[in-house]
Each structure stands twice: as structure tokens, then as C-alpha cells.
Amino acid sequence: MTGSICVFAEQWRGSISEATYEALALGREVADALGVQLTAILTGSNARELAQTLGAADLVVYVDHPLLAETLPQPTAEALAQVLQDRRPRAFIVPLTNVSLGVGTLLALRLGTAGINFCKDVRIAGGRLQAVCVMYGGKIEATVEAAGEPVVLGLWPGARPAEKGRSSRSPVVEEATVSLRDSPVLLRRYVEAEAGDVDLTKQDVLVAVGRGIQSKDNLGLAEDLAKSLGGAVAGSRPVIDQGWLPLSRQVGKSGLSVKPKLYVALGISGAPEHVEGMKDSALIVAVNSDPRAPIFNVAHYGIVADVLETIPVLTAAIEAKRAVARHA
Amino acid sequence: MRILVLMKMAPDVVEELEIAPGGTALDLDYVRMILSESDDHALEQALLLKERHGATVTALALDAPEVDDALFTALAKGADRAVKIAGLDAGFPTSQAARAMSQAIAQVPGLSPADLILTGVQAIDDLDGLIAPMVAHALDLPYLGIVTRLSLDASGRTALATKEYPGGVRGEFEVKLPAVLGIQAAEKPPRYVPVAKVRAAMKTQKIDSAPASLPADGGCAAAQVVEMKRNEPAGHAEMLDGDPESVSDKLCGILTGHGLL
Structure with missing residues (x-):
């Protein structure tokens, strides 16, 4: 394992996460370019069988301990x-x-050793590892080097397709033992997601609102647009935190991941935490007053405009189009 | 019950961000600094606990442009004390911020022992790590992050903290106090405080100042930015220009082309 590229194999509620396979895909590329081994370390309690799903790695080290059943930091x-x-x-x-x-x-x-957060890619320059990081809410890209190794890299989801990190190969699995003191932080229970009035993951069209919608009073504009398109209204984190929409309507890291046929992002800046939940939508249209909003990096079509001015005009245009179609 | 809130200023990304000559950092002359969003939620959660359980709340921040406004705002909202750590170079990395805060907690009279240390789960410029686990590590305290709900038991020795997981799932954790928690969102949106009340706090209350004391070598391995630029990948959206009517017409055409209308 010394000199290898190593990936933390994250398991949660009995499964390896998609983000782990994405990390393995990137790790595989870097390890092959350097001509070194790719190792995965899996921690858990009675979870050894999950190691078999990590065949993209040459070696899986499995650590079994009751305190590792949940990923307590x-x-x-x-x-x-x-x-x-x-x-x-x-x-x-x-x-x-x-x-x-x-x-x-x-x-x-x-x-x-050094930790580097917010990585979306890893490069090799003159034999040295460089992390490409997305920071400041997605607005800035930084290339970062660590003074020494090993370097611990925090990898944003979406760095590589998860499929590239899956393999039917059986990896070599070793077990390692550790000695841990009692944890002062313990999980009591999981609380399942509350079912909302609408299941966002089953909608063909989502109209998502962000901070740019400015107040709860303006939500009606988004609802009218969603209605004209036959879809539902979703929200980014700030809108949910303000209590303008229920948790069941949140798209992103802590909310739902959605893949509708059409995702309309209104006044959403496009922070990585939000993009993670909607980047795989078939068609993404973004409206934002900031021409440099990172949402335009993931959208297929973009409009730089005041969302509050644009929405009613767009809704009227869609309704007119539908009326024409109905009478045709 | 003594609650510390660790606060950090971060660039307001609503404003245009400029890269400094040299190309490895933001040009701080053109940056507007605001309180890191999740730190604002950490402060709100502390004030909610104060109202529920009775507590003293101290806001601790590192010196940075606009930090006095943030600290007086904290006092106006109901914090009992504000402490500013001075003497860090501008643009300090998160690891340095965490070390300066850990040192201050240990050394500034009245800050320790704290029962609960709250801070934002993550700031947009936390390039070399997160404050909460760093401070927990330095002070050898329990840590949990992405907390969105928090209550205390009657003895004040244990907190019940709700952590966010993917897909809307939540985990309920028992945390032995004292502990450091990274707050994602307070139970309620951060309260609004009128400017007049902040001005009144400026006249009647004060900010304590303490010097930063850091080990000469900076204390840990460094991550170095070799290049910084705007995030403009090749796959940029096709932009639709024009007045709202013409843009709407263009978009309707595109949606029709995709079979969506």
C-alpha cells in the first residue's frame, strides 16, 4: 500500500456509496498514470462482503469494529x-x-499531513500530484499542491462516472485490526425522509427556485410556470432553510437527486452541493441575474435576467404555445 | 451552560470575484466580506438554545474586514460577549483560523471550559479542511457535523443532535458534552435585527480583543495554491439573449424541439 493511491470506501446502511465508485474511477486513472497500486480501505462492522464490490481496486483493506458500523468521523x-x-x-x-x-x-x-478540500480532479505535473479544486460556491477553480505526502483529498461527487469505478473483478482483501476508544458520539436512530405531497424523483419537469426568488411571496410565479409545463416546484438549500418550501422539495446533497427531462433553475447560483443533485437532468435551463453564476456551467441553455421579470413572461409564452397547440 | 460560537468572515460570492496579480489568490481589495452563512446559522442555534435552556453565548471571530459589524450584530441579536482574535495575516487558511481559535479558547479568560462549541459546518473557502473537526481535534473534544437540530438533556451533559444524510434521511445522535458541532442550518432561519439595534450595540457594548498566538512554523503541513482562476469549463450553457419576450419565444422553440411542449 505504501506509495499507492488510496480511496476511502464509504458504506452507509449496507451499501457502498456512488461517490465511492466515482472516487475509485478517478483513483484508478491516477494510480495507472503513476504505475502504482490502487487501494481501497473499507471500515464497518460485519461488512466484509461489501469489499467484493470494490474490484476497481487492486487491494481492499477491511477494518472491522463495532464502532465503525456507522461512519462516525x-x-x-x-x-x-x-x-x-x-x-x-x-x-x-x-x-x-x-x-x-x-x-x-x-x-x-x-x-x-496536508488536507485539500473541494477537489474535482487530480493531475500529475512533473511527478507531483495536483488537486483541482472548486471553491467559493463553484465560482473559482484552484490548482493546489501539498507540501508533502500523503495528501488527503476531499473529492466532490461527480468527478467521474460511477460506472467507471465498478468492476466485476474480485479484489484481494486483507483485514486490518485497530484499537479504538469509546465514542462520545453515538447514533440513536435514523429518521426516514418525510414523504411530501409530491415525489420530486418521479417528475418529468422540475422548476427549481433558489435565493434569487427573494421571498416566499414570489413562489406563486414558479408554481404557475411549473403548472404550465406540467411539473412541480423544487428548491435549493437556502429556500428550504428559510422555510419557504418543505424538506421534501429539496434538491442537492442533503436532499434528493433528480433526473427529470427538464430542470429549470431559477435564481439558483449553482453551488456544487446543489449541482450534485440535478446535474444528470436531461435538459437544464438556468435563469440568473449573475452572468458568472456557476449554474451556467452545468446548464444547457442559460438566460441572464431578473428571474422575477422573466418567469411571468415565460409562463405566458408557454401557455400561449399550448393554447395554439390545443386548437391546431 | 456556556456556548461558544466560532465565526469566520468569507467572501460574498454575489459580488464579482477578482484574482490577485500573481494568480494564486483572490484580490482582497475587491472582495466584500460577510459572515460565513453557516456560521450565521450556528449563532442562531446558540441563541435558540439560550432562550430554551438559559446559557451565555460568546461569539468568537478572527479579525477580518467587516468583522466588527458581524460581532456587534451578534451582540444585538442576543449574544452576551464578543471576542475578536487579532493579528492574523489577511487571507489566512482555515487550518490557521482553527489553530488561532483553539489557542484563544484555551487562553482567553472566560472562554473555557465551554459546554458547547458551535460553528458553521463548512465555509466556501475552507480549502484545507473544516474548522469544527480541527478545533475538536486540537481540544480533544467530540465532533459531529451537518447538524440541523439540537436539544440538551436536563443535566446539560448530553446533546441530542440531528445530522443530515443523503436523500432527506436524518440521523439522531447522542453527543456527550462538551463537544464541537458543525451546524448546517439552525432550527429557524437566522433572526433579523434592525440596523438601529446594531448601532445601539456599538454604543453600549464592546468587543474584547485578544492577540492570535500561533506556533512559529504554522503547526501543520501546508497546501499551496499554484493557480487560481474563474471556474469556466468548456461545457458552458448556450446563452439566450434578448428582451424577456424574445428569450421566452426562443426557449419555447427549444422546449418544443425536445418534445416538452
Whole structure:
């Protein structure tokens, strides 16, 4: 494992996450370019069989411990640090998901090495690893080098297609033991997502609103547009946090991942946390007053305009078109 | 119950961001600094706990442009004390911010022992890691992030924290106090405070200042930015230009072409 590229295999509720396969796909590319091994480290409790799904890696190290049943950041980082102590990789990739958030930061501290957050890609320049990072809400791209190795890289979801990180190969699986102290943080229970009045994942058309909608009073504009298109209204994080829409309407990291035929993003800046949940939509149209809003990097069509002015005009145009079609 | 809220200023990304000459950092002359959004939620959650359980709330921030406004706003909203850590270079990385905060918590009179340390789950410029786990590591305290709901048991020794998982699933955690929690969102939107009340706080209350004390070597391995630029990938949207009517017509044509109308 020393000198390898290493990926944290994130398991949650009995499955390996999509973000893990994405990380394996990137890790495989980097490991092959460097001519080194790709290793995955899986932590869990009675979860050894999940190692078989990590065939993109040459070697899977499985760590079994009751405290690792859930990915609690501190016990998980401690376990990883113990595994890596004598077998230091060149890079350790941790998916930036709600399951693993904090693990990378803690692991870097524990190893006394550099952590780099917000990565979307890894390059090799003159034999050195460079992380390409998306920061400032998606507006800025930074190329970052660590002073030393191993470097712990937090990887945004979507870096590579997950399919590229799946393999039917059987990896070599080794078990490692760790010694952990009791955790002062314990999971009591999971609370399932509340079923809303509308299941966003089953809609062909979603009209999603962000901060640019400005107030709850303006939601009616988005509802009218959604109605004209035969779809439903969704929201980005700030809209949900303001209480303007229920949790069941949230798209993004902590909400739902959707793939409608049409996704209309109104006044949504396009932070990576939101894009993660809608980037696979078949057709994406974005309206935003900021010409540099990162949502235009993922949209197929973009309109730079005041959303509050644009929505009613667009709704009227669609309704007119439909009326013509009905009478044709 | 003593609650500390760790606050950091971050660039307002609604404004245009300029890259500094040299091409490895933002040009701070053109940046408007605002309180990091999730830190605002951390402050709100602390104030809600104060109202529910009785507590003193101290807002601790690193010196940066506009930080006095953020700290006086915290006082006007109901924080009991505001402390500013001075002496860090502009554009300091998150790891340095976390070390300066951890040192201040240990050294500034009245800050420790704290029962609960709240901060935002993540800031948009946390390039080398997150504040909450860094401070938890430095102070050897429990950590949990992405918290959206928080209550305390009667003894004040345990918190019940709700953490967000993917797909709208939530996890309920028992956390032994003292602990450091990264707040994603408070139970209610951050409260509004009129400017007049902030001005009144400026006249009647004060911000305590403490010097940053950092190890000479910076204390940990560094991540170095070798290039910074605007995020403009090749796959940019095709832009539709014109007045609202003509743009709407163009879009209707596109939607019809895709069989959506």
C-alpha cells in the first residue's frame, strides 16, 4: 500500500456509496498514470462482503469494529490513521458526502499531513500530484499542491462516472485490526425522509427556485410556470432553510437527486452541493441575474435576467404555445 | 451552560470575484466580506438554545474586514460577549483560523471550559479542511457535523443532535458534552435585527480583543495554491439573449424541439 493511491470506501446502511465508485474511477486513472497500486480501505462492522464490490481496486483493506458500523468521523479517522501508519500512500481520497464529512480533515490532522478540500480532479505535473479544486460556491477553480505526502483529498461527487469505478473483478482483501476508544458520539436512530405531497424523483419537469426568488411571496410565479409545463416546484438549500418550501422539495446533497427531462433553475447560483443533485437532468435551463453564476456551467441553455421579470413572461409564452397547440 | 460560537468572515460570492496579480489568490481589495452563512446559522442555534435552556453565548471571530459589524450584530441579536482574535495575516487558511481559535479558547479568560462549541459546518473557502473537526481535534473534544437540530438533556451533559444524510434521511445522535458541532442550518432561519439595534450595540457594548498566538512554523503541513482562476469549463450553457419576450419565444422553440411542449 505504501506509495499507492488510496480511496476511502464509504458504506452507509449496507451499501457502498456512488461517490465511492466515482472516487475509485478517478483513483484508478491516477494510480495507472503513476504505475502504482490502487487501494481501497473499507471500515464497518460485519461488512466484509461489501469489499467484493470494490474490484476497481487492486487491494481492499477491511477494518472491522463495532464502532465503525456507522461512519462516525472521529473513530473512522482514527481507524484509517492506524491502518495507514506503516503503509503510507501518496494520496488518500475521501468522498465529500454527508456520510463522510469531517473524516478527511481529521485524518490529515492525525497523520500530520496536508488536507485539500473541494477537489474535482487530480493531475500529475512533473511527478507531483495536483488537486483541482472548486471553491467559493463553484465560482473559482484552484490548482493546489501539498507540501508533502500523503495528501488527503476531499473529492466532490461527480468527478467521474460511477460506472467507471465498478468492476466485476474480485479484489484481494486483507483485514486490518485497530484499537479504538469509546465514542462520545453515538447514533440513536435514523429518521426516514418525510414523504411530501409530491415525489420530486418521479417528475418529468422540475422548476427549481433558489435565493434569487427573494421571498416566499414570489413562489406563486414558479408554481404557475411549473403548472404550465406540467411539473412541480423544487428548491435549493437556502429556500428550504428559510422555510419557504418543505424538506421534501429539496434538491442537492442533503436532499434528493433528480433526473427529470427538464430542470429549470431559477435564481439558483449553482453551488456544487446543489449541482450534485440535478446535474444528470436531461435538459437544464438556468435563469440568473449573475452572468458568472456557476449554474451556467452545468446548464444547457442559460438566460441572464431578473428571474422575477422573466418567469411571468415565460409562463405566458408557454401557455400561449399550448393554447395554439390545443386548437391546431 | 456556556456556548461558544466560532465565526469566520468569507467572501460574498454575489459580488464579482477578482484574482490577485500573481494568480494564486483572490484580490482582497475587491472582495466584500460577510459572515460565513453557516456560521450565521450556528449563532442562531446558540441563541435558540439560550432562550430554551438559559446559557451565555460568546461569539468568537478572527479579525477580518467587516468583522466588527458581524460581532456587534451578534451582540444585538442576543449574544452576551464578543471576542475578536487579532493579528492574523489577511487571507489566512482555515487550518490557521482553527489553530488561532483553539489557542484563544484555551487562553482567553472566560472562554473555557465551554459546554458547547458551535460553528458553521463548512465555509466556501475552507480549502484545507473544516474548522469544527480541527478545533475538536486540537481540544480533544467530540465532533459531529451537518447538524440541523439540537436539544440538551436536563443535566446539560448530553446533546441530542440531528445530522443530515443523503436523500432527506436524518440521523439522531447522542453527543456527550462538551463537544464541537458543525451546524448546517439552525432550527429557524437566522433572526433579523434592525440596523438601529446594531448601532445601539456599538454604543453600549464592546468587543474584547485578544492577540492570535500561533506556533512559529504554522503547526501543520501546508497546501499551496499554484493557480487560481474563474471556474469556466468548456461545457458552458448556450446563452439566450434578448428582451424577456424574445428569450421566452426562443426557449419555447427549444422546449418544443425536445418534445416538452
